[in-house]
Every structure is written in structure tokens, then in C-alpha cells.
Amino acid sequence: MPVTDPVLTKRIPTWPWGDPKDRHIVTYDEFTKTGGYQALEKALDMTPAEVVDVVKDSQLRGRGGAGFPCGLKWTFLPEVDGGRRYLAVNCDEAEPGTFKDRLLIDFDPHIILEGIAITCYACHLDTAYFFIRGEYRHQARVVENAITEAYDKGIFGKQGLMCGKSKYAVECYLHRSAGAYICGEETGLLEAIEGKRAWPRIKPPFPAVKGLFGRPTIVNNVETLAAVGPILTNGVQWWTKMGCESSIGAPPSYGPKLMGVSGHVTTPGVFECDLGIPLSKLVNDFAGGMRGGKKFKGAIAGGVSMGILGPDQFDAEMDFDIGRKYDVLGLGTACPTIFDEDTDMVAVARNIARFFKNESCGQCTPCREGTQWIYMLLCRIEKGYATSKDLDLLLEISGSMGIMPGTTICGLADGNNWAVRTIVNKYRDEFEARIRPSSVPVGMTVGAS
Numbered sequence: 255m256p257v258t259d260p261v262l263t264k265r266i267p268t269w270p271w272g273d274p275k276d277r278h279i280v281t282y283d284e285f286t287k288t289g290g291y292q293a294l295e296k297a298l299d300m301t302p303a304e305v306v307d308v309v310k311d312s313q314l315r316g317r318g319g320a321g322f323p324c325g326l327k328w329t330f331l332p333e334v335d336g337g338r339r340y341l342a343v344n345c346d347e348a349e350p351g352t353f354k355d356r357l358l359i360d361f362d363p364h365i366i367l368e369g370i371a372i373t374c375y376a377c378h379l380d381t382a383y384f385f386i387r388g389e390y391r392h393q394a395r396v397v398e399n400a401i402t403e404a405y406d407k408g409i410f411g412k413q414g415l416m417c418g419k420s421k422y423a424v425e426c427y428l429h430r431s432a433g434a435y436i437c438g439e440e441t442g443l444l445e446a447i448e449g450k451r452a453w454p455r456i457k458p459p460f461p462a463v464k465g466l467f468g469r470p471t472i473v474n475n476v477e478t479l480a481a482v483g484p485i486l487t488n489g490v491q492w493w494t495k496m497g498c499e500s501s502i503g504a505p506p507s508y509g510p511k512l513m514g515v516s517g518h519v520t521t522p523g524v525f526e527c528d529l530g531i532p533l534s535k536l537v538n539d540f541a542g543g544m545r546g547g548k549k550f551k552g553a554i555a556g557g558v559s560m561g562i563l564g565p566d567q568f569d570a571e572m573d574f575d576i577g578r579k580y581d582v583l584g585l586g587t588a589c590p591t592i593f594d595e596d597t598d599m600v601a602v603a604r605n606i607a608r609f610f611k612n613e614s615c616g617q618c619t620p621c622r623e624g625t626q627w628i629y630m631l632l633c634r635i636e637k638g639y640a641t642s643k644d645l646d647l648l649l650e651i652s653g654s655m656g657i658m659p660g661t662t663i664c665g666l667a668d669g670n671n672w673a674v675r676t677i678v679n680k681y682r683d684e685f686e687a688r689i690r691p692s693s694v695p696v697g698m699t700v701g702a703s
């Protein structure tokens with residue numbers, strides 16, 4: 255599996271392509287000197303529908319977690335009716351272990367702004383909100399400065415895109431999140447931009463039809479938007495040579511992907527790799543191998559909500575088929591957290607459950623109550639107080655909440671469910687070793703560490 259020449263990170267010197275000491279924020283001038291904003295220029299020579307077709311043909315899939323085809327999403331917008339239409343740029347990035355969007359913002363914000371401008375032109379969107387995670391204070395300043403530069407240079411603003419080359423005018427605003435995981439869910443994000451509590455909305459209607467302030471809205475992840483410019487510049491054939499076809503007859507996983515590796519590896523970091531790279535290669539060739547030469551025990555697939563890859567799944571290909579092939583929810587953000595042989599998987603499950611019960615917005619009873627119960631049961635199991643009935647109850651609760659069983663509004667509950675269920679299923683012996691036989695009174699721990 256060849257590693258591509260960097261596409262998204264080509265201006266960011268980062269190991270193994272350059273010395274991290276050379277990193278700096280790429281300014282507008284530096285960006286344009288290295289081919290920046292040429293894709294926008296090219297787009298403006300095309301009709302909006304032609305730009306949408308290029309993105310559709312590239313089969314670019316969303317990089318925010320769900321892998322939904324980007325061009326297809328754009329076609330869900332209704333006809334232009336003269337009213338406002340919005341782009342919501344999702345840079346909430348609150349998924350534990352995920353820090354890939356941050357790399358682009360830290361060092362090359364204009365690659366995202368160019369994608370925003372092209373997307374707005376292609377989809378007839380007049381206003382973009384760059385929604386950034388509340389904790390990203392420094393990054394918010396970087397984006398703010400880059401937006402100001404883009405206005406000064408005539409990219410955005412009343413005169414029309416690219417100093418009036420197009421009459422189409424786009425305004426771009428930065429919006430800082432108040433700070434909650436649920437703000438990253440697309441409809442929670444829309445509520446937050448509207449100044450409300452980030453409670454996800456029932457879908458349909460989908461944002462493309464009724465989004466921000468009741469108007470058509472496209473929600474795209476930062477990395478997805480950053481890919482739009484390079485696709486337009488270099489063409490569909492160039493894009494589809496990177497990444498991989500599906501091995502199970504599903505849609506392909508084309509293009510490079512930012513993969514953030516954390517956990518028990520020697521050199522954690524964000525690496526740009528072809529989709530389809532085996533996890534073992536990502537860890538060994540890019541992240542310096544397992545820390546201290548320890549054995550691989552498992553990995554969160556791509557954000558904790560995706561579930562866990564077991565000890566025998568180290569060679570899993572990091573592409574959009576991963577969910578169907580390895581019993582996880584999906585590729586998610588493609589940012590795996592690696593666990594070595596010494597990791598206590600019961601503690602991992604309990605820690606993840608704690609996150610989800612804290613972050614549930616509380617609208618749906620199965621999620622609000624279920625996440626709390628799952629956490630309490632895992633605490634009991636970890637302490638050695640639980641019986642086998644508790645383990646069964648844990649699996650029953652986690653199987654009964656989420657969009658998939660159809661009991662919740664959003665996917666946060668599914669995330670908790672998949673994380674817990676896959677950890678219990680793949681490391682069941684560790685859970686059973688903590689179980690107290692019903693003949694042993696509470697307080698006496700059996701097999702508990």
C-alpha cells in the first residue's frame with residue numbers, strides 16, 4: 255500500500271516528510287505561491303453544476319465520521335429561491351483521540367477556506383459559518399486571522415468571489431462552540447450556531463432542506479472541504495488513484511486521509527496516508543511501532559464511538575469497509591487509539607462510558623438513562639461487585655439504545671453502545687474474571703485487580 259505524496263499536508267512539514275521545527279502558519283501569500291486559490295479560480299471558470307459533478311465523480315466521502323458521499327449530499331439542496339443558504343463547517347472535533355482537523359487549522363488554514371469558497375460557489379451558498387471547538391482557542395485565532403486575510407485579498411466579501419471575478423458573494427464567519435461533544439452532531443451544531451442549547455434535531459427534515467434558521471444548509475467536515483480544492487486542481491482520475499476499491503462490493507474509499515494515532519505507540523501524531531493502509535503498517539511505519547516493544551492488544555477504530563478492533567485485527571485495513579469487515583461501527587475519524595498488552599480493557603470500557611454519560615444531551619430517555627446505567631454497571635464490574643446478570647444487563651441496555659434500534663434522536667447513543675458492546679465481546683474473559691459468583695457476598699471481590 256503506497257503512501258501518497260502529501261496532498262492535504264503538503265505545506266505542513268511534518269514527520270516523516272519534514273522537520274517539525276519548520277512548521278509555521280501558512281499565510282495567504284505563501285499559500286498562493288504554492289498553487290493556493292488556483293482551484294477556486296478554476297471553479298469560477300466552470301458552472302456550479304460542473305463543480306458539483308467533479309466532486310460527485312471523485313466519490314469523495316465525508317471525513318467527519320459517517321463517510322457520506324460529499325457530492326451526493328450537495329445534490330440534496332433544493333432549487334435556489336432567492337433566500338439565504340448556508341454552509342456549516344464542522345470543526346468541533348470533540349471525539350476522544352481525534353486531532354486531525356486541528357493540524358490543518360494550526361498550519362494551513364487557507365486550504366480549508368479555499369474549499370469553503372468553492373463549495374459555496376458550487377452549491378449557491380452565500381454564508382459560511384466556521385464552527386470551531388470551544389477549547390481550540392489558539393486555532394480560533396488562526397482561523398480568524400486567515401478569514402481576515404481572505405477578506406482583505408478579495409476572496410470573501412461583497413465584491414464577489416476572487417475580487418469580483420465571480421459576481422457571487424460569500425460571507426464567512428467564525429463561530430466558537432460553547433464546548434460539548436454533542437455540538438459536533440450536525441443538527442446540534444446548527445442549534446448551537448443559532449445560539450441555542452445544542453440539542454440534536456429529529457431528521458428528516460435533513461439540514462440540506464431545512465437547516466440553519468430554517469434554510470437549506472450543507473454541513474461538511476473541515477478535512478472534507480480541504481480535499482475539494484486539490485480534487486478540482488488535479489482532477490478525478492488523480493484522486494481515484496489514491497486510496498482503495500472496496501473488497502466487499504461497497505462504494506470505494508478513494509483519496510488520502512489524515513490519520514491521528516495516539517495511545518501506546520512510540521511517536522503519536524497525525525499522518526496523511528492512503529485510505530486502506532493496514533493499521534499495523536500505520537503504527538509500525540508511521541507511529542514508530544508499539545511503545546517499549548509491547549504487544550498490540552487492541553485499538554479504538556477511529557474515535558471511541560466506533561468500537562474496538564481486537565487483538566487479532568491489527569492488520570485491519572483503514573478504509574470505509576472496516577465496519578462491515580471487523581465488527582466495529584465504521585472508520586469514523588480514522589484516528590485510532592492503540593492499546594498494548596498491559597491495558598485493562600474493563601477500565602477502558604468504564605472510561606469511555608463515563609465520557610458518553612457526561613456528554614449525553616439528555617433529550618432521549620434511553621440515552622440519558624442508558625448511558626448512566628452502563629457507566630454504573632461497568633464501575634461495579636471493575637470493582638468486582640457485579641454478578642453475571644449485571645454483564646447480561648449491560649449488553650441488553652447497550653443493545654437497546656441508539657438510532658439503529660430506533661430509540662434515540664442522534665448517534666451519540668450508538669457510539670456508546672458500539673464502544674461498550676465490542677469491548678465486552680472481544681475481551682469477554684477479562685469481564686468474566688471480575689464477576690462475583692452470586693454465592694459470594696457483595697464486598698468480597700473475586701478476581702478483581
Ligand SMILES: Cc1cc2nc3c(=O)[nH]c(=O)nc-3n(C[C@H](O)[C@H](O)[C@H](O)COP(=O)(O)O)c2cc1C
Pocket residue numbers: 315316317318319320321322324344345346347348349435436437438439440441473474475476478479664665666
Ligand atoms: C455525537 C456526534 C458527534 C459528532 N461530532 C463530529 C465532529 O466533531 N466533527 C465532524 O466533522 N463531524 C461530527 N459528527 C458527524 C456530523 O454529524 C456530520 O455527519 C459531519 O459533520 C458531516 O460532514 P462530512 O460529510 O464532511 O463528514 C458527529 C456525529 C455525532 C452523532
Ligand code: SF4
Pocket residue numbers: 436453454613614615616617618619621622662663664665666667
Ligand atoms: S441520543 Fe443522546 S445525545 Fe443524542 S439527542 Fe438523544 S439524548 Fe441527546
